[in-house]
Amino acid sequence: MLLIWGFGTGWFARPLLGLAQRGYEQTIPPSFAPRTAIILMGGGTDRRQGTLVPKHDSMTRIAAVALLYRQCRDAGASCRVILSGGDPEHHGQAEADNYAPYVLARGVPSADLTRENTSYNTYENARNVAAILGNAHDSALIVVTSAYHMRRSLRAFEAFGYEPQPYVSNVRSTPMTVIPRFWNFVNSELALHELIGLARFYVWRWLHLY
Known part of the structure; x- marks a missing residue:
């Protein structure tokens, strides 16, 4: 429940999205x-x-x-x-x-x-x-x-x-709230998808699959 609350209120979503968008703000x-x-x-x-x-x-x-x-x-x-x-x-x-x-x-x-x-x-x-x-x-x-x-x-x-x-x-933004918001869950999913996809890309390049 704490993890869900953290994503929904932006406490986890904001740093994840910031990492995904870093350098392209x-x-x-x-x-x-x-x-x-x-x-x-x-x-x-x-x-x-x-x-x-x-x-x-x-x-x-x-x-x-x-x-x-x-x-x-x-x-x-x-x-x-x-x-x-x-x-x-x-x-x-x-x-x-x-x-x-x-x-x-x-x-x-x-x-x-x-x-x-x-x-x-x-x-x-x-x-x-x-x-x-x-x-x-x-x-x-x-x-x-x-x-x-x-x-x-x-x-x-x-x-x-x-x-x-x-x-x-x-550029997406993530508000910090007390009550979980749907938008923050969406941002969390997008950020995780991109970060995992980027990591997979580097691994596959290292393995010469890309």
Whole structure:
């Protein structure tokens, strides 16, 4: 009961989330190159009133990608957006396919939009996007995701020889309370998922499985 109370009131959730987001608490404007690829990392979907929609964090990533695309074009660069995400939650539609209408509605033309809709985890996101980019690496690669997911995302792309620029779409906060809150449990789960996933990534890299 004490452990549950600690997670729900933020006493355990805050340090865990802080550890997961450390180094990515701020959004730093990226540098655009003549050829720039902007990668949106999938963040899940929810079914609301019978309709499958992007989760809250996914919507912030979508908004960030659209903003970056406009800034990239204003800089005179050749820009494209790659949506990366399959259907790991088995909701019946890939994340990339679900997000695409929202990205198009925010001004990204279909000619500059590519869907990578078969990956089931962060490592597969990077692997499948690398296959799309091919040997001719874009001169700038920008990875857009939430702060808690950024470190694992960057490590995955680095495993395929890329040096992506991070663009943090949102940073989560954990309030300290006396009464447990649902939001704190969600933050605890996200932080633990990322920290365990990052540790597993390093172990698998050490074992040459990645």
